[in-house]
Amino acid sequence: MRIELEGKARLLGDDINTDYIISSGRKKETLDPDVLKRYLFEALDPSFAASVAPGDLLVAGRNFGCGSAMEVAVTVVLAAGIRAVLATGFSRTYYRNAINNGLIPIECDTAGIHEGDELRVVLDDEGITVTDLTLGNALPGLPLPGIMLEILSSGGLVPYFRVHHDFKT
Numbered sequence: 001m002r003i004e005l006e007g008k009a010r011l012l013g014d015d016i017n018t019d020y021i022i023s024s025g026r027k028k029e030t031l032d033p034d035v036l037k038r039y040l041f042e043a044l045d046p047s048f049a050a051s052v053a054p055g056d057l058l059v060a061g062r063n064f065g066c067g068s069a070m071e072v073a074v075t076v077v078l079a080a081g082i083r084a085v086l087a088t089g090f091s092r093t094y095y096r097n098a099i100n101n102g103l104i105p106i107e108c109d110t111a112g113i114h115e116g117d118e119l120r121v122v123l124d125d126e127g128i129t130v131t132d133l134t135l136g137n138a139l140p141g142l143p144l145p146g147i148m149l150e151i152l153s154s155g156g157l158v159p160y161f162r163v164h165h166d167f168k169t
Helices: 026-031 033-037 070-078 093-099 146-154 158-166
Strands: 002-011 057-058 084-087 105-106 120-125 126-130 137-141
Touching: 002 084, 002 146, 026 033, 033 070, 057 120, 070 093, 084 120, 093 105, 093 158, 105 120, 105 158, 120 146, 146 158
Parallel strands: 002 057, 057 084, 084 105
Antiparallel strands: 002 120, 120 126, 126 137
16 A cells, blocks of 8 residues: 655644534534535634645644544545645544544654645555655654554545455454
């Protein structure tokens, strides 16, 4: 399995909770990610959602996705055209929701990445490498177990099961 992504870094900080990703008030109106993507990170920056381009990569610090376990905090990121989040660390629930829904969570040292840097991400059986094309340096990411890589390559857990009907042994 091999997944390659390139995109512009969109910088966030530490402790980005799910209500920062999409506010509780918005989730009361609808859970449709295609509607909610217009309000992505509005509590942090009301203009953020309008500035996102498909292929952008979120870059955060520690404890990304803390807070509630609402899957919509993952699906709204995907609906905005973002395929991966790079962070120093993730909340356990957000990490699992990301894998299950096909959003790629990459744990790596994000301290040297700047807003707008062009990044290349490669995930394969050898591990994860993040290359900051703007600065010309490579960062190793924590490798994903093979089954998680297969789930992500399938587009999430449901598409994986549609093909395999069970976990491969």
